[in-house]
Amino acid sequence: MITADRLQSVQEYYFSKKLREVRGLVNEGRPIINMGIGSPDLAPSPKVLQTLKEAISDMGAHQYQSYQGLPQLREAIADFYQSKFDVTVDPAGEILPLMGSKEGIMHISMAFLNEGDEVLLPNPGYPTYAAVTNLVGGKPVMYSLKGENGWFPDLDELSQMDLSKVKLMWVSYPHMPTGAMAKKEQLKSLVNFARSNDILLVNDNPYSFVLSNNPTSILSIDGAKDCTLELNSLSKTFNMAGWRVGMVLGNKEHINAVLKVKSNMDSGMFYGIQKGAIAALQSGPEWFEALDEVYNKRRELMFNLVEKLGCEYDKNAVGMFVWSKLPKNASPSEEFIDQVLYEKDIFIAPGTIFGSNGEGYIRFSLCVKEEKITEAIERF
Structure with missing residues (x-):
């Protein structure tokens, strides 16, 4: 075959x-x-583990779950973003729980890319961005990150390129693999660049709470939701990598596009894992x-x-x-x-x-x- x-x-x-x-x-x-x-x-914390154990005996725990996750999980994510990042998101339409943020890379790419669409990808960066872009028929366009520039893109240089075919731009701050942070002004410049070039900007943000005194979200930038999605995950922050719990946040229109793909790819996250995730997000x-x-x-x-x-x-x-x-x-x-x-x-x-x-x-x-x-x- x-x-x-x-x-x-x-x-x-x-x-x-x-x-x-x-x-x-x-x-x-x-x-x-x-x-x-x-x-x-x-x-994970003992409270998270105990919550999982208790949840598996709940009525309906072993049935198919909602494609959008439990309302309580979306509310916990919204509360977490409000308290940790000072970002307000509507749990009813601006949050979509994922089975790990890695699947979100595929879902977002399938939702927004047609064959031949170009995608700006960081070099160095998470290799899955390029792999998924290729799998869905997109064209990877690498942008250079260098230590002398704090591992941040030269947006003036990018602006000189022909960006007419660029549909998506992947960024990751705090940056993986270098651990570089982006200042608020830099995040603002990324949002302005994306908006002015009609590009959907996606920030992959799973490392904000590991050895970081200043957790940041690109959604804290005014107007970011117009042109930006953010992926996040419980894997690193709460030691739940094997649980596969992530999320994507953005405006309702963008989230609904991702949901169209996701709802055809799985049948919802296991109830007990969702309950454990709620307990984790409520950690002190x-x-x-x-x-x-x-x-x-x-x-x-x-x-x-x-x-x-x-x-x-x-x-x-x-x-x-x-x-x-x-x-x-x-x-x-x-x-x-x-x-x-x-x-x-x-x-x-x-x-x-x-x-x-x-x-x-x-x-x-x-x-x-x-x-x-x-x-x-x-x-x-």
């Missing part, structure tokens, strides 16, 4: 392939320390403080490891990664991480998987216990 032509436009996800190699080494008895993946190793400040305390300790240790490798890093970056610039005259990123993997039994992500501007960089995940980071340091 011949596969669809669209599969020629994408490759198997890097981590899918590389982790098979890493698992092979583990099966050989190698003591591999995995610092490549941003999968939280901590548990002590939850966020405890989370940052853990990640702060890990990050300080990780800085030590990064320095042993002779790499440079930004102490002010946020999120659950340490993005590091390789020393001069070092091997290319993928060769460098393979050398570390096979000589020191430590897996680190090469910057190149996030785009060509990731060459010369490597990324360390903070989803590693302190004793393992200490062990990694000792191996050097």
